[in-house]
Amino acid sequence: MTDARCAIPGCSRPTAFSAGKGLARHHCRYHVQHKARHGSHWHGTYLAADLKPYISAAADWLRAHHQDPLVAAAWSDLQYVLASAGRIDPATNLRGQPAKYRARVAFARLREAGISPDRLMAIYIGVSALIEDDYGSHRTEEFRTVQAAKAAHRLASGTHRRWEMWNPLGPSVPVELHAYPRCQATPGTDPLGDMKN
Ligand SMILES: [Zn+2]
Secondary structure (H helix, E strand, O other): OOOOEOOOOOOOOEOOOOOOOOOOOOOOHHHHHHHHHHOOOOOOOOOHHHHHHHHHHHHHHHHHOOOOHHHHHHHHHHHHHHHOOOOOOOOOOOOOOOHHHHHHHHHHHHHHOOOOHHHHHHHHHHHHHHHHHOOOOOOOHHHHHHHHHHHHHHHHOOOEEEEEEOOOOOOOEEEEEEOOOOOOOOOOOOOOOOOOO
16 A cells, blocks of 8 residues: 555545555545545535526525425524524634534524525525536535535625624624635636635
8 A cells, every 4th residue: 555646537646545644545635635625536616606507596496486395394494503503702713623513603604694594595406406517527415515515605704794792791792804805816716715714
């Protein structure tokens, strides 16, 4: 195993394991990190512009089917998840926290950013449809989940955010964030940036 090479075609780097830089026995460190960021060893993150028509078609479909029992059930489950995600302390460092806790914080942030269950459902359906249409893409659950989460995260990290910070000693403290997305961008790069943590 000591000279094993990465399984991605065209990549001749040693596997992370054989390089002594990880446990991955089939992929190099670069491609392992690529998968962590994009949900795929080799497929990149979709651009917001590619997703947009799919998400708006999905939103139209959802509007036309909002009385469908399955749609209604998914909507109310998602509404419950958002409503019960608890308060978020923006100062919390998520690094090292268990996945379940991080997921709860992610949903709480979406709620605080005013993202509706309808929008989240449209994103998930839109991403799934784009993946189906994207010849050469792949249909693993992880890729779909990561791509949908990144699209949702972009919405929640818009230009201006406002939320209430929980204060154990008194009323909640309003917090505002005015961050400018990395969109004044170099052509060819993802205009809305990557999800980083
Ligand atoms: Zn590689």
